[in-house]
Amino acid sequence: MSTDWTPDQPLVSIQNVHKSFGDLEVLKGVSLDVRQGEVICIIGPSGSGKSTLIRCINALNDIQSGSIKVRGIEVNDKSLDKLQLRKNVGMVFQQYNLFPHKTALQNIMMAPVKVLKMDRQDAMEKARALLKKVRLEGKEDSYPGELSGGQQQRVAIARSLAMNPQVMLFDEVTAALDPETVKEVLTTIKDLAAEGMTCILVTHEMGFAREIADHIYFTDRGVIIEHGPPATFFDQATDPRTQEFLGQIL
Amino acid sequence: MVQSIQNWFQQLAETHTKWNFIFFYDPVQWERFVSGLWMTIKLSFICLILSVIIGIVGAWAQGAKNPFVRWFVQGYIQFFRNTPPLVQLLFFYFALGQFTPTYSPDGWLEIPIISNVGWAIISLSFFAGAFNVEIFRAGIEAVPESTTEASEALGFSRLQTYMYTVFPLAFRVSLPALNNNLVNLVKTTTQAMAIAVPELLYEMVSIYNDYSTAQNASMLVLFISYIVLVGILVLAMSRWEKALQIPGVGEA
Numbered sequence: 001m002s003t004d005w006t007p008d009q010p011l012v013s014i015q016n017v018h019k020s021f022g023d024l025e026v027l028k029g030v031s032l033d034v035r036q037g038e039v040i041c042i043i044g045p046s047g048s049g050k051s052t053l054i055r056c057i058n059a060l061n062d063i064q065s066g067s068i069k070v071r072g073i074e075v076n077d078k079s080l081d082k083l084q085l086r087k088n089v090g091m092v093f094q095q096y097n098l099f100p101h102k103t104a105l106q107n108i109m110m111a112p113v114k115v116l117k118m119d120r121q122d123a124m125e126k127a128r129a130l131l132k133k134v135r136l137e138g139k140e141d142s143y144p145g146e147l148s149g150g151q152q153q154r155v156a157i158a159r160s161l162a163m164n165p166q167v168m169l170f171d172e173v174t175a176a177l178d179p180e181t182v183k184e185v186l187t188t189i190k191d192l193a194a195e196g197m198t199c200i201l202v203t204h205e206m207g208f209a210r211e212i213a214d215h216i217y218f219t220d221r222g223v224i225i226e227h228g229p230p231a232t233f234f235d236q237a238t239d240p241r242t243q244e245f246l247g248q249i250l
Numbered sequence: 251m252v253q254s255i256q257n258w259f260q261q262l263a264e265t266h267t268k269w270n271f272i273f274f275y276d277p278v279q280w281e282r283f284v285s286g287l288w289m290t291i292k293l294s295f296i297c298l299i300l301s302v303i304i305g306i307v308g309a310w311a312q313g314a315k316n317p318f319v320r321w322f323v324q325g326y327i328q329f330f331r332n333t334p335p336l337v338q339l340l341f342f343y344f345a346l347g348q349f350t351p352t353y354s355p356d357g358w359l360e361i362p363i364i365s366n367v368g369w370a371i372i373s374l375s376f377f378a379g380a381f382n383v384e385i386f387r388a389g390i391e392a393v394p395e396s397t398t399e400a401s402e403a404l405g406f407s408r409l410q411t412y413m414y415t416v417f418p419l420a421f422r423v424s425l426p427a428l429n430n431n432l433v434n435l436v437k438t439t440t441q442a443m444a445i446a447v448p449e450l451l452y453e454m455v456s457i458y459n460d461y462s463t464a465q466n467a468s469m470l471v472l473f474i475s476y477i478v479l480v481g482i483l484v485l486a487m488s489r490w491e492k493a494l495q496i497p498g499v500g501e502a
Contacts, residue, residue, distance in 0.1 A: 090403075110414065146498065
């Protein structure tokens with residue numbers, strides 16, 4: 001990698017990021033750092049800019065000013081090599097967004113074969129191993145349309161992992177799921193975190209956030225209001241807006 | 251067997267003078283009928299393939315970053331969609347045909363490098379292609395933005411996203427409309443008669459110009475021939491549509 005990143009620096013470093021959609025300013029100077037192996041959760045009311053923030057990390061949205069660095073790669077750069085960035089960043093979406101015309105196995109294999117030019121046979125073995133990891137053995141040949149929401153989401157996680165990302169972004173990945181299937185997806189994410197994967201999650205699952213996160217960020221109207229380790233954050237929130245939000249959902 | 255069929259039609263022509271299926275018993279006319287049919291099949295097949303290729307490339311180019319490329323595609327569609335195909339055909343052959351280089355096999359004759367059949371193929375392919383671009387565009391618009399984003403997030407380039415994800419999905423959505431357009435294309439090949447392409451209509455009209463008693467019979471056989479040709483196409487397309495069907499795709 002052509003960057004001067006070293007493991008003692010934050011893996012993802014976000015500095016004073018501003019982002020507008022037309023006249024609407026969605027991010028008003030957000031800064032946060034994520035170290036390698038850390039799991040952070042971003043919580044906050046709808047429309048507070050949580051999803052926009054993590055979509056900026058892999059350049060699905062561009063930013064107006066500020067800096068986002070992933071492993072030393074500056075995202076806010078006209079000459080950004082998006083491929084290089086996206087090899088480092090895996091993303092899982094609320095609506096799974098699997099390729100509906102490909103089987104579960106093909107969904108996972110596709111990017112390694114076409115983007116990383118991995119050998120087909122190796123990619124297939126890897127895809128099988130990943131399906132096993134997300135506890136979906138036997139579903140290799142099922143199409144997304146034949147899988148439940150929770151199963152699809154786990155395939156989506158496996159699909160991202162197949163690219164060997166350095167950091168995983170989870171954008172409200174359980175928000176579209178039935179209550180019964182939420183757990184299986186959360187378990188998968190927990191396993192990942194336990195293995196040391198760096199994760200950035202946008203979530204409404206407070207219990208889960210408390211359990212899994214090393215650090216919680218609370219955003220409202222485009223700014224980070226308050227942040228801290230889960231224990232202090234949930235029990236000793238000082239800002240009235242945080243207290244109000246937590247009061248509504250806990 | 252063949253002999254008895256020929257005899258039967260010959261008998262029919264004698265007893266019912268308005269129903270002279272001369273091409274079914276006179277070997278020379280039979281030859282004309284078959285060569286016309288073969289030309290129609292060739293013309294249809296080649297134009298079909300080319301028009302689909304034009305559609306795929308055009309729909310891709312419509313999403314280009316460069317505005318000139320998009321305007322060019324838009325201009326192409328507007329021109330070919332909003333003018334009569336017969337006028338296009340005459341324009342290609344008579345107007346553009348004047349400017350195409352010629353070659354001379356014997357030092358005397360001057361033969362244009364693009365024949366009338368060539369112009370018919372070009373003109374009809376561009377005509378049907380313009381509609382195909384719009385058909386595929388509609389299919390592409392039906393592919394959710396989120397699916398494209400997922401592909402980009404995995405590191406696929408725009409071309410790869412189009413090739414592996416957007417187009418395969420859009421194509422399935424587009425098939426019924428594509429079907430219609432291709433049926434139209436097969437029927438529109440009859441207009442190539444205007445520049446003397448010896449396709450089925452041209453040959454049949456020639457036959458009944460030579461044998462006026464064969465007029466009714468020619469018309470009847472023309473109708474039946476096109477019903478069969480289009481029927482085969484529709485059958486093949488719907489088979490293809492079924493073969494491409496995937497659980498959960500295009501059902502909602």
